Amino acid sequence: MNAEQILFILFGAVSLIGAVSVISFRHPIYSALSLVVTFFAQAGLFVLLGAHFVAAVQVIVYAGAIMVLFLFVIMLLNLGTLSAKGPIGPKLKGFAVILGILLAIEGIYIAVNSASDTAVAAAESATGTTTTYDIGKLLFSEYLLPFEVTSLILLAALIGVIVLVKRESQEEN
Amino acid sequence: MENLPLVLILSSIVKILIIVHLLLVGVMLMIWAERRVSGWMQDRLGPNRVGPQGLLQPVADGLKFMFKEDIIPDHVDKPLYVLAPAMLLVPALIVVAVVPFGSSITLFGHEIPLQIADINIGILYILAITSLGVYGVVLGAWASNNKYSLLGGLRSSAQMISYELTLGLGIIGILMLTSSLSLRTIAIEQGSYPWQWNFLIHFPAFLAFTTAMFAETNRLPFDLAEAEQELVAGYHTEYSSMKFAMFFMAEYMNMIVGSAVTVTLFLGGWHFFGLENVGGPVWSGLISFGIFFVKTAIFLFGFIWVRWTLPRFRYDQLMNFGWKFLLPVALTSVVVTGILWITTNSRLVVGIGNAISAFIVVSIVAGLLVMTTPKPAIQESDSQFAPTALDAVE
Numbered sequence: 001m002n003a004e005q006i007l008f009i010l011f012g013a014v015s016l017i018g019a020v021s022v023i024s025f026r027h028p029i030y031s032a033l034s035l036v037v038t039f040f041a042q043a044g045l046f047v048l049l050g051a052h053f054v055a056a057v058q059v060i061v062y063a064g065a066i067m068v069l070f071l072f073v074i075m076l077l078n079l080g081t082l083s084a085k086g087p088i089g090p091k092l093k094g095f096a097v098i099l100g101i102l103l104a105i106e107g108i109y110i111a112v113n114s115a116s117d118t119a120v121a122a123a124e125s126a127t128g129t130t131t132t133y134d135i136g137k138l139l140f141s142e143y144l145l146p147f148e149v150t151s152l153i154l155l156a157a158l159i160g161v162i163v164l165v166k167r168e169s170q171e172e173n
Numbered sequence: 174m175e176n177l178p179l180v181l182i183l184s185s186i187v188k189i190l191i192i193v194h195l196l197l198v199g200v201m202l203m204i205w206a207e208r209r210v211s212g213w214m215q216d217r218l219g220p221n222r223v224g225p226q227g228l229l230q231p232v233a234d235g236l237k238f239m240f241k242e243d244i245i246p247d248h249v250d251k252p253l254y255v256l257a258p259a260m261l262l263v264p265a266l267i268v269v270a271v272v273p274f275g276s277s278i279t280l281f282g283h284e285i286p287l288q289i290a291d292i293n294i295g296i297l298y299i300l301a302i303t304s305l306g307v308y309g310v311v312l313g314a315w316a317s318n319n320k321y322s323l324l325g326g327l328r329s330s331a332q333m334i335s336y337e338l339t340l341g342l343g344i345i346g347i348l349m350l351t352s353s354l355s356l357r358t359i360a361i362e363q364g365s366y367p368w369q370w371n372f373l374i375h376f377p378a379f380l381a382f383t384t385a386m387f388a389e390t391n392r393l394p395f396d397l398a399e400a401e402q403e404l405v406a407g408y409h410t411e412y413s414s415m416k417f418a419m420f421f422m423a424e425y426m427n428m429i430v431g432s433a434v435t436v437t438l439f440l441g442g443w444h445f446f447g448l449e450n451v452g453g454p455v456w457s458g459l460i461s462f463g464i465f466f467v468k469t470a471i472f473l474f475g476f477i478w479v480r481w482t483l484p485r486f487r488y489d490q491l492m493n494f495g496w497k498f499l500l501p502v503a504l505t506s507v508v509v510t511g512i513l514w515i516t517t518n519s520r521l522v523v524g525i526g527n528a529i530s531a532f533i534v535v536s537i538v539a540g541l542l543v544m545t546t547p548k549p550a551i552q553e554s555d556s557q558f559a560p561t562a563l564d565a566v567e
Contacts, residue, residue: 064304
């Protein structure tokens with residue numbers, strides 16, 4: 001077992017433990033923090049794949065910005081501990097079981113398929129082209145249209161939020 | 174990875190040990206410097222009893238912190254309360270890994286760069302790790318289960334998120350001209366002379382970046398998270414002993430690393446009038462390290478200077494300043510740098526264009542703010558201060 005495998009197992013385990021803790025903690029703040037741990041471990045996995053840029057973006061966007069806002073809202077609303085009974089009824093439970101089985105099948109399918117040598121070889125040939133320079137070049141040439149469309153969608157969302165918030169505050173006045 | 178020469182592995186370990194200890198000693202020196210400089214600015218002496226010139230005062234303080242009783246109040250959320258100081262300290266410590274603190278030393282035929290890790294996403298790594306620092310403050314505040322702490326934490330998280338944008342945008346201009354995210358490349362691309370350094374080419378971005386960094390390190394005039402007059406001590410009200418000391422160590426460490434990053438990005442790194450090339454393969458590396466050290470120290474003095482001369486912002490002023498002045502200035506700097514660099518390919522034009530555009534943007538924003546702010550109603554009651562009375566005296 002080389003260093004890379006040990007690190008993979010470590011990050012994978014941390015990420016799994018974090019993901020399970022998100023749903024098993026009763027307190028929203030602890031759940032949010034577990035999600036941060038998961039994001040961080042996943043950034044570690046990206047680094048192992050040679051995707052440094054994606055790893056950095058994962059930490060900056062999810063761990064550094066979005067989850068801080070989550071915590072901010074939880075603290076501001078002062079959400080207490082969820083009660084043991086919770087809002088999950090029998091209907092939702094059945095739904096969750098079906099979704100879980102589907103996900104498990106998907107996971108097994110991916111695990112079986114990626115174990116073949118071709119997938120590993122493809123992944124190995126793909127690494128090395130993941131520097132920030134290359135990503136930038138691809139984004140602004142081959143994927144220019146999707147990139148611009150995505151940024152327009154984000155802009156629309158931004159303006160939408162401002163319009164919604166603005167109207168409320170004017171009514172208050 | 175397996176066939177690394179022993180010299181490189183050993184040198185990495187030595188570099189890590191030296192830098193971490195330099196950082197810790199730097200924190201002690203900063204605490205001493207802060208107290209002495211503030212004393213000098215307020216026309217008093219400051220601590221000067223322990224050791225020569227009071228230099229051992231931080232050691233005495235540290236010992237005192239260690240031997241004090243570590244009180245954990247009953248009403249706190251214990252796991253997070255214990256975790257929070259570490260969550261602030263660890264990011265502050267690991268950011269320094271990508272900062273290049275000198276050119277390179279050649280030992281036994283191997284060139285050893287004076288940097289712990291030269292990764293190709295250097296700047297993004299710094300932004301990513303510093304953005305994690307906010308968790309320490311927010312969790313410490315929430316876990317303390319105290320109104321004042323919580324208010325401090327909320328203020329701090331809003332402030333850090335707002336100023337992080339400016340911090341990121343301020344760097345983009347440099348990235349466009351160097352076309353690299355590696356801090357080492359950025360430092361090398363800047364020449365030996367001050368007029369080749371980035372702070373002149375990107376002057377508005379430099380000011381915006383530095384200001385945002387003051388806000389990110391929670392220093393005056395942006396230390397609303399721990400404003401004594403309003404919030405007792407903000408997010409660390411409930412902390413005592415070494416945990417309290419850890420909050421402060423993290424603050425000073427953030428300052429040191431922030432200064433080092435600014436020196437690398439904007440102030441030419443280890444370059445100074447060609448002095449860094451003097452001497453052999455070993456001496457030139459050591460001299461470059463010395464230059465970097467002195468530059469960082471001068472910048473840190475600026476931190477102390479600002480703290481003891483500027484008053485604190487009000488909270489709405491802080492938000493207005495961040496969103497209505499710094500962000501537009503940084504954003505314009507990105508657009509102007511991009512357009513001028515593509516069309517003229519001249520650093521001089523980019524520098525002049527940046528300065529002029531920033532001036533225009535600030536004037537427009539200031540004009541708009543003055544026009545939209547309602548005039549305060551003049552009160553008739555205090556007639557004793559009316560101009561007629563003054564005229565009569567004259």
